[in-house]
Amino acid sequence: MTYPALALLGAGIALVAGLVVWGLAAVRRTSPLASLGASRRHWVAVGITVLVLFVLTAIFDNVMITLELFHYAPELVSGVSIGVAPLEDFAYPLAAALLLPALWALLARGGAERQRAFSQLLLSSRPVSWINTAFPFGAAYLLTTREIDWVLVLGFLYFLIPYNLAMYGINDVFDYDSDLANPRKGGLEGALLAPRLHRVTLWTAALTNIPFLVLLALAGGPASWLALAVSVFAVIAYSAKGLRFKERPFLDSITSSTHFVSPAIVGLTLAGAEFTLPLVLILGAFFVWGMAAHAFGAIQDIGPDREAGIHSVATVIGARATARLALVLWLLAGVAMLLTPWPGPLAAIIVVPYLLNCAPWWNVTDETSGRTNVAWRRFIWLNFLSGALATLILITEWTPA
Template structure:
């Protein structure tokens, strides 16, 4: 399948879905969805969104292509471009900007209950954290192949949304009883899924994951199959009854870190990367970072977890020891990067903000552990800053001299 075919197919499907949803909504002839009312505002909002995304796509595509971060195979392109950016790249923001609002309008036909159910499903996938799993896959695959192809797009989309719906949705289903006592739930840090949505969440996770897994598995070899198997097993084992790795101290941090490192390994195996010592050290540093992140995040839940009978690394060794454990892991992650070829050592700087964010809680107690949520909320946004630094380092590495 050529790149134009893949890109245009996605845009056509999204546009068709948008038109169908708009037509169904307009057919109701209700004041809220009449053609002259909300539906007109709907399309104005879509047009503004598409325009903004087109501008951003043109800017960042031209910058990244100009710096030599990636290239396109000319024989797979239509040959039309905006500066250096191929016209096909603009199909993705178009598809997203049309499809998502159209889906919301279509759900309106089922009433407020259906819209609320859909919003809870989306919330349970932690949209603010989608990029944390998609980025490792995309970076690993792109930096190995240095080309954008259908596998990159498919894998990125999978690890962006369906993978997170499975990982966090399954967690919200099986953690419902303890989540009731957790004040963090019900916002960007996780949904408080009503029991009537549990079955739907599990079905949605299965139906959105299986097709992607089959295609990615068929496109790869035994190494990809193993990486995907480990990734999916870690997602299920962390929360599902009978396994519940999240209740096995230290194994909980290892499993959580696997959630974020395994997408990178999948990308590397799909791209046919050679696992050299510098690459292994980079993955090890990433893994240590993931373990530190999980351990530090568990501190704020010591109270609710103990009330719910959930054992974690933080409930077992205590808040103070867990803070120090996380600090050591982040420090080791930075040290590991110092032994990679240039510009890898620059990445050691990335752990500094996490150390600064965590260190003030050196003497936190179990009784005051809930206050670390302040630092955890900063941690969520620090990930975007760290991703920007990592991107700059990657650009430095791949920019021709």
């Protein structure tokens, strides 16, 4: 699929959705004048939004392309550009400006009950963590191909939202009973999904994941099929009844880390990357980092997990040993990055904030394990800092001398 075709398809779907939802909303209004006024306000707001997003896209696209942070395969673009930014790039802000108001209007039309259901589904996908899976895929694919194409866009969107809805939504469904006793649930750190939404969540996860997986599979070959299969299996196996890898100590941390490393491997296999020793070291460091993150996060749930009869790495070896294990794993991740070619060693500094965040809990006890939630909340925001540092390092590697 060419870039213009993908852009036209996305913008077309957004336009049709926007017109349909706007039309349904207009039909509900009894007064023609009220309908006309609301329509005018709606499209004026959409127009202003499109204009602002177009200006920002034109500025930053031109800056990034001029700096040679990425480029487009000539045979896959239309050749029409604004500055050096291909015209197709402007389909994304257009689609966003059309789709988001349409989604808002659709929810408003459905009443308070539908809005609550949607907000719960959204919360269940952990929006604050979306970038943690999309970034590895995008970085791995883009660094390998050095091009933006439809596979990059499709994969990034998949690992941004549908993948997270499946990963966390399935977890919230099968963990409902234990989540009732967990004070962390019901906010930033996860939804407390009402039983009436369990079937809806599972169906929504399936229907939003399958089309993306089929298209990504068609774009790749056996290596990417295997990577996708492992990724999806890890998502399901971690929480689903009958598998419940989250209740198998140490395997729980391995599976959780797979959730975040596998998108990068999918990106690499789709891009046809060669798995050299330096690349394996980077992936290994990332994997060890992921295991440390899961282990440290499990400490705060020792109390609720034991009450619910859930076994985890933290409930088995205790809070103190788990905190020390996390510290060692993060340290190993940093050492592994020191062994990679330049500018890889710069990434070793990324583990420092995590070590500083975890170190004060060196002597944490099972009785005080719940207090580590403060550090876990800090950990969530540290990921954004890590992403920023990783991006700067990638730019350093990418930009010609």
